[in-house]
Amino acid sequence: MSRESEQANRRLLRARDAMDRSYTEPLDIPALARIALVSEAHFIRTFKETFGETPHRYLQRRRVERAMNLLRETDRSVTDICMSVGFTSLGTFSRTFHDIVGRSPSEFRAAPAPAAVPTCFTKRWDRPSSFGEASRGRG
Numbered sequence: 001m002s003r004e005s006e007q008a009n010r011r012l013l014r015a016r017d018a019m020d021r022s023y024t025e026p027l028d029i030p031a032l033a034r035i036a037l038v039s040e041a042h043f044i045r046t047f048k049e050t051f052g053e054t055p056h057r058y059l060q061r062r063r064v065e066r067a068m069n070l071l072r073e074t075d076r077s078v079t080d081i082c083m084s085v086g087f088t089s090l091g092t093f094s095r096t097f098h099d100i101v102g103r104s105p106s107e108f109r110a111a112p113a114p115a116a117v118p119t120c121f122t123k124r125w126d127r128p129s130s131f132g133e134a135s136r137g138r139g
Contacts, residue, residue: 011036024086071109
């Protein structure tokens with residue numbers, strides 16, 4: 001890997017880290033592209049090439065991961081959780097959650113918690129990896 005390529009990857013990682021820290025805020029491609037020191041179009045293209053999904057999908061997955069935890073660990077309403085993880089529409093949240101997880105937020109909450117296994121296994125099994133995976137891989 002060339003030094004230039006390594007630097008570009010580090011800038012992409014900085015932008016992804018900013019998304020991880022600020023997942024509750026609106027996705028701002030221009031600001032993320034500035035962090036990566038590239039144009040908006042180049043940022044979207046190289047982010048997808050590097051991480052396997054667009055910045056928008058990455059952010060949606062992060063939000064759903066956090067929502068999954070809140071649904072399991074709290075009694076907060078689905079609407080409250082939806083808003084607290086950065087979605088502005090309950091309909092969009094529910095549809096996105098179902099696309100990623102394979103069931104609605106309410107169905108996910110109602111399902112029995114996984115058996116007593118190490119947390120690292122549970123997180124790996126429950127962690128959504130990309131959009132549409134729930135409908136392809138689970139049945």
